[in-house]
Structures are given as C-alpha cells and as structure tokens.
Amino acid sequence: xxYSSKVIDHYKNPRNMGSFPKDEPNVGTGIVGxxxxxxxxxLQLKINDDGVIEDARFKTFGCGSAIASxxxxxxxxxxxxxxxxxxxxNSVIVQxxxxxxxxxxxxxxxxxxxxxxIADWQKRKGIKPAEKKEEAA
Amino acid sequence: MIRCPSCGxxxxxxxxxxxxxxxxxxxxxxxxxxxxxRRLSLEPAExxxxxxxxxxxxxxxxxxNSPQEVREASLKSTALVxxxxxxxxxxxxxxxxxxxxxxxxxxxxxxxxxSELAALVFEVQEQLAELRDTEExxxxxxxxETIAQSREAAQRxxxxxxxxxxxxFAKWDQKSASQxxxxxxxxxxxxxxxxxxTLLRDIDREIEPSVPR
Numbered sequence: 001x002x003y004s005s006k007v008i009d010h011y012k013n014p015r016n017m018g019s020f021p022k023d024e025p026n027v028g029t030g031i032v033g034x035x036x037x038x039x040x041x042x043l044q045l046k047i048n049d050d051g052v053i054e055d056a057r058f059k060t061f062g063c064g065s066a067i068a069s070x071x072x073x074x075x076x077x078x079x080x081x082x083x084x085x086x087x088x089x090n091s092v093i094v095q096x097x098x099x100x101x102x103x104x105x106x107x108x109x110x111x112x113x114x115x116x117x118i119a120d121w122q123k124r125k126g127i128k129p130a131e132k133k134e135e136a137a
Numbered sequence: 138m139i140r141c142p143s144c145g146x147x148x149x150x151x152x153x154x155x156x157x158x159x160x161x162x163x164x165x166x167x168x169x170x171x172x173x174x175r176r177l178s179l180e181p182a183e184x185x186x187x188x189x190x191x192x193x194x195x196x197x198x199x200x201x202n203s204p205q206e207v208r209e210a211s212l213k214s215t216a217l218v219x220x221x222x223x224x225x226x227x228x229x230x231x232x233x234x235x236x237x238x239x240x241x242x243x244x245x246x247x248x249x250x251x252s253e254l255a256a257l258v259f260e261v262q263e264q265l266a267e268l269r270d271t272e273e274x275x276x277x278x279x280x281x282e283t284i285a286q287s288r289e290a291a292q293r294x295x296x297x298x299x300x301x302x303x304x305x306f307a308k309w310d311q312k313s314a315s316q317x318x319x320x321x322x323x324x325x326x327x328x329x330x331x332x333x334x335t336l337l338r339d340i341d342r343e344i345e346p347s348v349p350r
C-alpha cells in the first residue's frame with residue numbers, strides 16, 4: 001500500500017513533535033492506543049485561561065498514517081477554542097491525508113487523542129476551583 | 138442432512154457416522170466439530186480427551202485403503218477437528234473465535250483501551266526508542282534493566298487479564314449478562330490482551346537481537 005504524499009510529508013517533516021513538561025498547569029495530556037495494531041499516541045495541548053489552544057505537541061509510536069494523523073492534528077487545533085477542537089471529526093483527517101479504509105482507525109485515534117487531552121486539561125482545571133471552594137468554606 | 142460415504146446412510150451433520158463410525162465430510166462450526174455445546178468455559182483435559190478420541194476414529198491412516206470419497210472425508214474432517222482443537226484450547230483464541238461466531242471482530246467498533254494501559258505502552262515504547270538511540274554500553278545496560286522491569290509489569294498485566302478472561306467465561310456462560318453486554322466485555326478484555334501481546338513482542342524484538350525484526 002502506498003502512502004499519500006501528504007502522509008509522507010508529515011512523516012518526514014513531523015510538525016510539533018515532542019513533549020511539554022507533564023506537570024505544567026496549562027497542559028492537558030492525552031495518551032490513546034489502538035490494540036489491533038499496537039500503536040500509541042500522545043497529544044499535549046497548551047490551553048490558556050480563555051480556553052484557546054495556544055500550542056500542541058505530539059509523540060506517536062506507530063505506522064506512518066498514525067504519525068501523520070497526529071502531526072496534522074497539532075496544526076489543526078492550534079488557535080482553536082476547545083469547543084471547536086472537540087468538534088473535529090476524524091473524517092477531516094481522512095480527507096486531508098487521503099487515508100485508505102484500512103488506516104481510518106489512525107484518524108479515529110487522533111480524534112480520540114484531542115478529546116483525551118482536553119478532558120485531562122479540564123480535569124486539572126476543574127479540580128482546583130473545587131478545592132478552593134472547600135478551603136473557603 | 139448428509140450422506141455417509143462409507144455406508145451410504147443419510148443422517149444429520151456430525152463429524153462421524155452414527156451407523157458405521159466412518160468420517161463425514163461436514164462443514165461445522167468448531168464447537169460442533171468436537172460435539173461440544175457452545176460454551177466459553179472448557180476443561181482443557183476434557184477437550185484434549187475428546188480431540189484424541191475423535192481423531193483416532195477419523196484418522197486418514199485408518200482409511201488408506203478405502204474408496205477415494207471416504208479418504209477425502211477423512212482428510213477433511215481431520216483438518217476441521219485439528220483446527221477446532223487448536224482454536225478452542227487457548228482461552229484467547231477461543232474468545233476471538235467466539236466473537237467471530239457472533240458476527241463481530243475485535244477491530245470493529247472497539248472501545249478505546251483504558252488510559253492507564255495506553256500510558257504503560259507509551260512509557261515502554263519511549264524506553265525502547267531511547268535504547269535504539271543509545272550506544273554507550275553502561276547506559277544501554279541500565280536501560281535494558283529498566284526495560285526488563287517494564288516487561289515484568291506488562292507480563293503481570295497480561296497474566297491478570299488472562300486469568301480474568303477464564304474467570305469470566307463461567308459467568309458469561311450462565312447468561313446472566315445480556316448477549317450484547319457479554320460481547321462488549323469479552324471484546325474489551327481481548328483488546329487488552331492483544332495490546333499487551335503486541336507490547337511484549339515489541340520488547341522482545343528489541344532486547345533479543347536474535348529475533349528477526
């Protein structure tokens with residue numbers, strides 16, 4: 001199976017590859033995996049207090065399509081509000097990267113990674129006000 | 138109904154003829170091939186006993202001088218019975234076959250793996266990547282030790298998941314859970330096992346240079 005030129009481009013020149021420090025308060029980390037192929041994907045989003053995604057990093061162990069999907073997603077979410085990022089469907093990734101049917105699960109994984117990263121950020125942010133309230137009471 | 142190539146009688150689909158105990162050229166599911174009810178919990182010793190008993194009766198050596206039709210029936214049913222035994226004796230392959238029998242596959246509408254398992258896989262893959270990039274012998278040695286510990290952790294998870302699978306078989310067989318629920322639970326557990334199996338394989342490929350990549 002031949003990869004599309006866009007997949008190859010992202011694979012050879014991955015965008016925003018790497019990690020943010022895990023304990024940085026504005027960073028949400030999502031790690032998701034695909035049991036059928038063994039792939040694992042980490043997506044980190046730096047989200048400001050207005051709920052805008054300022055920056056993103058990814059690190060993926062897996063096939064070219066999984067790497068390209070996560071690389072593309074980091075470009076896609078930058079500058080978006082979390083509600084907009086949560087609305088991203090995997091079909092956008094499939095279309096952009098010309099993924100064949102057998103690689104659609106890679107785009108699903110990338111979509112799941114966005115949701116997991118935002119959920120992690122919300123959890124971190126959500127817990128703090130709750131603690132403050134308890135302290136106040 | 139099927140006609141026995143040895144004695145010519147007509148009878149219901151079974152692996153051996155009720156009249157003459159000759160082999161029948163049937164296409165049965167793997168449980169039926171061994172004359173078993175469709176149950177997830179199987180006793181390994183009992184399964185082996187049944188397999189040997191049926192194999193003896195239909196073995197091609199017994200029919201070396203029989204008409205071609207009978208020899209072919211013997212080969213066909215022997216292949217089926219062997220495949221049934223090999224698939225059903227292992228709890229994991231039995232579970233995967235069960236999904237297939239019920240019209241679904243592991244990769245289909247599969248739920249995400251739990252985040253702590255994905256995190257474990259990610260951590261180990263990072264260690265393996267670091268090992269690939271490390272030349273210096275003492276650094277490699279300490280990395281290899283870390284990876285060996287990770288492997289143990291993954292193996293423990295695997296052992297637990299397999300134990301849980303076998304323990305759940307009996308529960309599922311009692312049909313206390315609905316069919317859809319059962320298939321979802323079975324799938325979740327088999328996904329976990331599949332993911333851990335891939336991880337263990339990746340570790341072994343990296344730390345044992347003899348294993349081809």
